[in-house]
Amino acid sequence: MKNLPVDSILARRRFLAAGVGAALTPAALARHPGVRSQEPAKERPTMIGSANALAGMKNVWESFRAGGDPLDAVIEVVKVPEANADDLSVGLGGLPDESGHVTLDAACMHGPTHNSGAVGCLQNIMHASEVARLVMERTDHCLLVGQGAYRFARDHGHPHAELLTDRARRIWTAWRERMSESDDRLAPAKKDQKSGMLFDIHGEQVTLEEIIGDKRPTGTIHCSALSTTGEYSSATTTSGLAYKVPGRVGDSPIVGAGLYCDQEAGAAGATGRGESAILSNSSFAMVELMRQGASPEEAGLEVLRRVTRQAQRAAAWQPGMVDGQGRPSFGLHLYAMGLDGATAGVSLKGGGRYAVADLEKGPRHEELVALHP
Ligand code: GLY
Numbered sequence: 001m002k003n004l005p006v007d008s009i010l011a012r013r014r015f016l017a018a019g020v021g022a023a024l025t026p027a028a029l030a031r032h033p034g035v036r037s038q039e040p041a042k043e044r045p046t047m048i049g050s051a052n053a054l055a056g057m058k059n060v061w062e063s064f065r066a067g068g069d070p071l072d073a074v075i076e077v078v079k080v081p082e083a084n085a086d087d088l089s090v091g092l093g094g095l096p097d098e099s100g101h102v103t104l105d106a107a108c109m110h111g112p113t114h115n116s117g118a119v120g121c122l123q124n125i126m127h128a129s130e131v132a133r134l135v136m137e138r139t140d141h142c143l144l145v146g147q148g149a150y151r152f153a154r155d156h157g158h159p160h161a162e163l164l165t166d167r168a169r170r171i172w173t174a175w176r177e178r179m180s181e182s183d184d185r186l187a188p189a190k191k192d193q194k195s196g197m198l199f200d201i202h203g204e205q206v207t208l209e210e211i212i213g214d215k216r217p218t219g220t221i222h223c224s225a226l227s228t229t230g231e232y233s234s235a236t237t238t239s240g241l242a243y244k245v246p247g248r249v250g251d252s253p254i255v256g257a258g259l260y261c262d263q264e265a266g267a268a269g270a271t272g273r274g275e276s277a278i279l280s281n282s283s284f285a286m287v288e289l290m291r292q293g294a295s296p297e298e299a300g301l302e303v304l305r306r307v308t309r310q311a312q313r314a315a316a317w318q319p320g321m322v323d324g325q326g327r328p329s330f331g332l333h334l335y336a337m338g339l340d341g342a343t344a345g346v347s348l349k350g351g352g353r354y355a356v357a358d359l360e361k362g363p364r365h366e367e368l369v370a371l372h373p
Pocket residue numbers: 218219220238239240241249250251252270271272273274275
């Protein structure tokens with residue numbers, strides 16, 4: 001029960017039953033100052049997200065800029081790669097854990113009600129983001145995991161789906177065969193190996209050898225939106241780190257790590273190495289820095305500086321965490337949007353793009369600002 005006293009739960013239920021929570025119009029919210037304590041930005045519809053959010057942003061932009069609901073919009077955006085078998089890091093087609101199971105993590109957060117829902121380690125359901133929304137709207141909980149999350153999704157009519165595609169299965173098999181010289185699995189003889197097998201990881205062409213080696217995807221999609229009525233919403237969804245230890249849950253369903261939004265301060269999200277986003281509480285930290293006056297870019301870069309120092313400390317027992325110059329050896333991309341709709345995308349290391357949409361230029365890719373160019 002989210003550790004709320006029974007009185008609070010009943011009060012919240014009365015609030016929802018009165019129809020206020022369902023309508024959430026600016027006028028209704030104004031009658032409940034505890035729900036939003038700051039006058040929102042007006043008529044600056046804006047979206048920000050990871051590079052793979054662009055296709056979905058293009059789908060929803062016209063209706064969103066005309067006054068669409070931000071939670072509807074971000075869920076529609078992230079559902080695109082969830083259903084795309086070619087995206088190896090989200091939903092259908094995502095790379096499996098080390099035992100061959102595709103397990104999904106997803107969360108959404110709604111600024112006006114300051115509520116969230118999430119699922120972790122969910123199997124055989126394509127649209128984990130929609131299930132996260134159901135957790136938020138149809139339970140008094142924030143996070144459901146594993147078999148319970150699956151049952152909950154099925155109870156709400158989500159169909160059972162096989163998420164391991166033939167392509168993902170072949171990559172996972174290649175990874176297993178090359179894991180050890182001393183087990184009984186053998187990689188195909190060199191003459192039988194297909195050369196030039198290329199995969200698109202967020203716009204970057206990588207080889208099979210890279211994808212089962214140092215470029216194993218920690219993909220994910222994040223999207224945050226600020227509506228014409230000044231309401232924020234965020235969503236993040238992923239199949240998580242490829243070949244992870246079964247049961248591993250990353251940052252995506254952890255509110256404050258993979259996403260966060262607050263009507264009083266802004267919205268933020270993360271993609272990349274989930275453990276680092278959890279350890280730095282990166283999305284919450286960005287929103288808090290913006291609350292204190294930092295711009296979205298300053299907030300993102302400050303969190304990446306913290307992540308760098310944290311990785312340097314971790315390197316004492318995990319040497320691969322940083323390179324020869326003390327820079328993190330992993331990738332982490334952060335996205336932030338302030339109260340005025342200003343946006344920034346930042347990365348630990350050079351290269352990469354993020355998706356943004358605003359009234360001036362519409363949906364497009366922009367370059368990430370790198371902390372370590
Ligand atoms: N950021 C996605 C994950 O690490 O699972």
